[in-house]
Amino acid sequence: MSIPRNPGGRFPAPCAGPNRREALKAGALTLGGLSLPGLFQAQSAAASPVRTTSGRAKACILVFAWGGPSQLETLDLKPDAPDEIRGDFRPIATSVPGIQISEHFPMLAERMDKMAIIRSMSHDDPAHLSSVHHQQTGHLAPRPKSDADGPSPLDWPHLGSLVARVQPRSGALPSSVIMPWTVAHPAAPGGKAPGQHGGWLGKSFDPFLLPGNPNAEGFRVEGLNLPEGLGPDRVRSRRDLLSSVDRGAVEPPSWTKTQARAFDALLSAEARGAFQIDREDPITRDRYGRHIHGQCMLMARRLVEAGVPLVTVNWHDDRKNFWDTHLDNFNHLKNRLMPPTDRGLSALLDDLAARGMLDETLVVWVGEFGRNPRITRNNAGREHWPRCYSALLAGGGVQGGMVYGSSDRWAAYPASDPVSPADLAATILFALGIDPGTEVIDPIGRPLPINRGTPVTDLLA
Structure with missing residues (x-):
């Protein structure tokens, strides 16, 4: 039995990004050493007018x-x-009558009226790292179909970085947060996946990394609590001293952007409060699940409630190959992967709805690709398969209770309405009120659209 070939589909055209010399030049122009207010000021000064859409999501x-x-x-x-x-x-x-999903997503099945499924996600890159870049930026990686390259200045900026670029905000909280780590694969030569940072926009547009396990007893965000005997005035004095020592360096060794954010957050009750997950009612925490994934989902709700426009919750470093189920696919899904996803995502939708936030908060669940329709019988696994996979969307103006696109009889290729990673990224931007055709100026002065995909507006009410 053979799997039929793809009858056709639309993929984003490769974009000529900056070459290596241009990227190095861009690196020399990045705004290292800024405090968080300075970071926002720099982002605001760099921003060009944003073209808006009718999208009503705020986050x-x-x-x-x-x-x-x-x-x-x-x-x-x-x-x-x-x-x-x-x-x-x-x-x-x-x-929703007529829509079925897996028996191991029973809680999500009860909430199908709030969600839309895309069953025709598709691209042609079977490599983890370059596919992460494609999915999280909406653009092809500098070297597609490769696990050899980690992050570099050649990367397109993460979606959160692009949002920060075209919609700069003030305040102590960042425009984009990634938790609980930036994804990496131990079997990939490149290690950490590209496309999870500011890319050629520069380090001042890196999403704020929130590492660690929010489910751990006594979890605290490093640097958000003043040590005993250290008051706000002394913090400001130390910040000024470090800034003066490092001033003029292209990439200051001690005054990093992360440290600058931490210093400013130390002085902000708003920032400290948003990250203090232990303020939540224990009953609420139980609903999300007392595990790292569930508590990251709860933290994401706290952050968007505090005003962060884009929060990325990556599946955590579980040391068990994540969702990469080459071996023992069915047991891993049934016992390790799907239950915390089912509980955490369901609790998030309920919590947002109860707080009146769901209509203004877009929730997207997706991986970098799917799995091969043919089971590898000697180990009950499935191999990589980018040609057809699924995504789940809810809130932010998404029409609940619908399926967009379809796959063929074996979920091997789209049968109708293929959606590329660029299209999904364009849909996110459109829902956030940002026209994907909005242009930004790259470090050598070229105007580039932030996305070349087509928003799937049929998903939006």
């Missing part, structure tokens, strides 16, 4: 299923396919 929570979840076990089951395609899981009815 986006991007939940990234790092490793590539199987479409056939999550959102696009094929119960009538042959055994070597179908797998072990059953589809179950949802709250």
Whole structure:
């Protein structure tokens, strides 16, 4: 039995980004050593007028299923396919007649009326690292189809960095946060995936990294609590001293952007409060699940409630190959991956709705690709498959209770309405009120559109 070839689909045209010499020049122009207010001032000064849309979302929570979840076990089951395609899981009815998803997403099934499924996500890159760049920036990586390259100044900026660039904000909180780590793969030569930082926009546009496990007893964001005997005046004095020592350096060794953010956050009750997850009612915390993924989802809600426009929750460093289920696919999904996702994502939707925030907060769940329709029988695994996979969207003006696009009989290729990573990124920008065609000026003076995809406006009410 062979898997049919893709009947066609639209993919973003490669963009001629800066070459290596230009990227190095850009690195020399980055604004290292800024305090957080200075960072926002620099971003504001660099911003060009943003073209707006009718999108009504004020924030986006991007939940990234790092490793590539199987479409056939999550959102696009094929119960009538042959055994070597179908797998072990059953589809179950949802709250919307005619839409079925996996039996191991029972809580999400009850909330299908709040969600939309894309079953026709598609691209042609089977490599983890370059596909992360594509999914999290909306642009092809400098070297597509490769796990060899880690982050570099050649990268396109992360979606959160682009939002910060075209919609600069003031205040003590950053425009974009990534938690609980920037994803990396131990089997990939490049290690850390590209596309998770400011790229050629410079380090001043890096998302703020919030590392650690919010479920851990006594969890604190490093640097947000003043040591005993150290008052705000002494903090300001130390900040000024470090700034003066490092002033003039291209990449100051001690006065890094992360330290600058931490110093400013130390002086901000707003910032400290947003990150203090232990202020939440224990009952609320229980609803999300007392595990790192659930508590990251709760932290994401706290941050968008405090005004952060884009929060990325990456699947954590579980030391068990994440969603990359080459081996024992069904047991990993059933016992390790799907239950915390089901609980955490369901609690997030309920919590946002109860607070009147769901209509203004776009929630997106997606991985970098899907899994091969044919099961590898000797180890019950599925290999990488970018040609067809699924995404889940809710809130932020998304029409609940709908499926966009379709896959063929084996979930191998889109049968209708293919959606590329660029299109999904364009949809996020559009929902946030940002025209994807908005141009920014790169470090050598070229105007570049922040996205070349097509928003899937049929998803939006």
